[in-house]
Amino acid sequence: MSRRWDTTVIPQVMARTAPAEEQLDMALRKLDACHRISPLASIRVLGVRSGQAADDVKLPVGQSRVCSVVYRPDEGVTWTAHTPALHCATEPGTCTTTPCECRRSTDRKLELRTPQGQRCWACSESGKEYTFKVNALAEQMEGQSVSWWPPYGINSPPILWIFMDLWSVVDACPVITGYMFLFFCCLLVRKVEEFTGGLIPWTRCVPIFGPALKRGEAWRFFTFTFFHLQFLDLFQNLLTLLDTLDVEATPPIVLGDGSNLKCGVGAKQNFMCYPSIGLGSAHTLGVALVSSAIGGMCSTWIKFGDVVAGASTLGFGLSGAIVALYALYAGAKLDTTTSVQRNFENWVWLRLIFVGFHIAMEFIRGISQRDLAGLWAHTTAFVAGIAYVLYFLPPMGDGTVLSSDRPYVVACEYDQGGFSTSAPECIRLFSSIYEYQVPDIQRQCFLFYMTVVGWTVFNTFVVNRSVKSNKAVLLAGSEVSAICCASRQAAGGGGGGSGASADGFASNMDGKEIILWCEVLTMIGWRPPQGTEDAERKVEIRCLDKDPARQGPLLDAPAEAEASSHSIPGKELSSIRESIFLPLQYKPNSTYIQIVLYDLDPQKKPWAFASISLAQALRSKGQRRLKLQPVDKQAASGSWSKEAVMGCLPWRRSPQIMMIFRNLDPRKAGEIRDAVKQQLDFTKQDLDKRERELEELKAVRATLNAENGDGTS
The missing domain is CATH 1.20.1540.10 (Rhomboid-like)
Incomplete structure (x- = not known):
């Protein structure tokens, strides 16, 4: 078997002079790491040494950055040198991808992740660990999501x-x-x-x-x-x-x-x-x-x-x-x-x-x-x-800026409680001038909360003891009242006109007096018959217990309440603005509002009507368009003649009346009436004053004309 030497100690410039198989061995060594540095990496064969004693050479690799590993067939992997410990990164935004140790014993070793998901390590001072974690988070976010807000150094509220x-x-x-x-x-x-x-x-x-x-x-x-x-x-x-x-x-x-x-x-x-x-x-x-x-x-x-x-x-x-x-x-x-x-x-x-x-x-x-x-x-x-x-x-922040959960709690600068064995803790608002001890400020805040809760209970059950718990009001046409014990009250015969509402609870509003404020704004798409342009007309509001839209005009049916406007010339119907106040009892599920238009020349005669349920009228916000239907019996289909309709579009085939419905509490209606009366009295007094001034001016002018011998007035 050929010899394999530890080529990691050979200078880089001499690598070219080594045999080809030695260069291959050197390349393999540089691509791998030792077992101590990469414990999770698979072991590769870095070199082959024969079993002869002459090959047993101590390799001078103490200063090598990569520990040397040789392989002996009879002994397996042999470590022939040890290198100095590898120290972890200590700067935020950086980390070491190979296992490492902290240079200082007081530092804390952190395990992080690279943007590619690879595990890495860094060492941080105690209390500064968050700087490494947030920078690792920023690196993971980089390139994933970029805001459209581009300026640098400009406030982003x-x-x-x-x-x-x-x-x-x-x-x-x-x-x-x-x-x-x-x-x-x-x-x-x-x-x-x-x-x-x-x-x-x-x-x-x-x-x-x-x-x-x-x-x-x-x-x-x-x-x-x-x-x-x-x-x-x-x-x-x-x-x-x-x-x-x-x-x-x-x-x-x-x-x-x-x-x-x-x-x-x-x-x-x-x-x-x-x-x-x-x-x-x-x-x-x-x-x-x-x-x-x-x-x-x-x-x-x-x-x-x-x-x-x-x-x-x-x-x-x-x-x-x-x-x-x-x-x-x-x-x-x-x-x-x-x-x-x-x-x-x-x-x-x-x-x-x-x-x-x-x-x-x-x-x-x-x-x-x-x-x-x-x-x-x-x-x-x-x-x-x-x-x-x-x-x-509460804790301030998530650790990206401040290292402590409550860094705003500091030692008191001013001794407010005399001698104490322990330093009192204080908080400061805006400056050290406004310094308060923590127990004192917490006691005051607790007292504030208890005062609000206590006075609310006292105000509810003592100050307003005369207010009945079954009182109800309307908000945008819907009832606001108590629901607790409402069903039991209805079962026990709550009296009055109370009954069950649509939600299944007993209504506290049924049968109560309200005032429906009907404001007529204008008519759209209607042309008066030829020769009757100047005829006087009138708008009447009626309260019925049946739906006129389904059962016909019901003009002969008795109305629970009705009110009408003053006489209006026909030409002014397109720009009419009348307020009609209709007092009635609140029964949203069985009350309908009918708007009837009458001709007064030569005699009172209805010619159109529209209807809406009381619940829909009270829930409507702003202007409401109502489709007018003819009263003429000859129009069996409920359609208008072409002469009576302005426009040629399909949705303009029926005239419409625009109205605004509001709910008035009787007490508020009285206040409005008194205010209007007061305003009218003031206007009348001002008008009388102007008329007296005008008469005085006329008298002065007549006197001057008489003195000048001019008989003109």
Whole structure:
């Protein structure tokens, strides 16, 4: 057998002078690693040595970077040299793919993965392990998803994050994005309730309604944020939630220039990167639940009988948590402890300016609309979000910027409690001037929560003890009232006109007096007969217990209530704007509203009608088009003659009347009547004053004309 020498010690320049089989042996050695360095690699035959004693040579390979291995047929693999230990990488963003040891005994060995999935190792100082992990994450993300937002050094506010990389935001902020998804789903439930005529009691049992709280329906404090009447109401709240995404976490979005939105991630840092100092998903959910409940409780203090719904209090609670987080960050001066070489002080104040602008706009809206209850609920929800952070002191961030869970808890700079064997812990808000001991601030926050809950209970059962628990109101045509004990009350004969509603629960609204405000706007597609353009006409609103659309005009049937407009010239029907108030009893499942148009010349005669159920009229938002049907018995098919219809398109073959329906509480109707009367009296007084001034001017002019000898008036 030919000899095989350890060719790893031969200089590279002499490799060409070695025999061909020796060069092959050298190549094999350089492609493999020793067993100690690559324990999982398969062993290859690096060299063959004969069994003769003359071949037993000690190889001087102590300084070789690759340990030498020889093979003896009678002994197998033999290690003939040992090399120095291989040290792991110590710089973030790098790792060693072969097994290695830490150079310093105080370092911690980390096992990572390369972008190709291969296992590698690195050594980190104690407390800096996160810098290696987030850089490994950035390398895995590189080339996979790049945001459309390209600028470098330009602020990317949270409201844009979901448009930059949707799935990164969903993965990093599951609670806030989950809330947004549930809001859409709940809006669909509301639409299903409208189409089914109240088959799903969504409007009845979800919003906050003070009288219903007397029956123990405390779940409304947590469900009212999921109720929205229409998408425009939801859209404004969604924008608020998008602007609070950083309260949960900062997604690692790769920007168009290759930098990362999240500070501490990736080799290339964005000058305006966002530090991940959020609360995390669990505490974000806690802020959402606690702040919305506190805001809902406080809303009942102002107007106990009003309906409260919408997610605006949730947005204010999350905004309060953001303010508390950044106040703690700035107060503890955590810029000096971050692993990112950047000062965040100016960034913190810029972020707070965005939050302050949103809060200021909401205050302006509340003051301009005189929404004192909403303004109070938003303010208390904002304070509740701040109090949550200060009471629970949640971890700050996910370790990409700050190494400690609660780095904002520091030793007190001012001794407020006298001599103590242990150093007290404090938190600082914005600066060391506003320093508070942790037990004291937690005690105050707990007292705030207990005060709100206690006063809400006292206000519900003591202050408003005269308010009946079976009180009900209408919201967009749907009943809002208590559902607990409602079925039992109906079975026991609740009296009045109460009965079962479409959702199966006993209705607390049936038989109650309401005022239907019918505003007639215009008529479309109708041409008066020739020669009757100037004839006077009138619009009459009737309340029936049968459907005229199915059983005919029913003009001879007695009406439960009716009201009419004043006389209107025929030419003005296309631009009519009349308000007709119809008092009636609320029976949504058995009441129909009929609109009848009369000719007054030469005698009162009906010529067209339209109808709609009371439930549909109350649920309609904005303008409602109703198809007019002719009363003439000759039109057996219910179609109009060509002379009476304007236009030639198929959907214009029937004239239409445009109306707006509103529900008025009798008390509010009285207030409106008094306000209108007061305005009319003021206008009359002003008119009388102007007439007196005009008479005085005429008298002065007549006197001047008489003095000048001019008889003209």
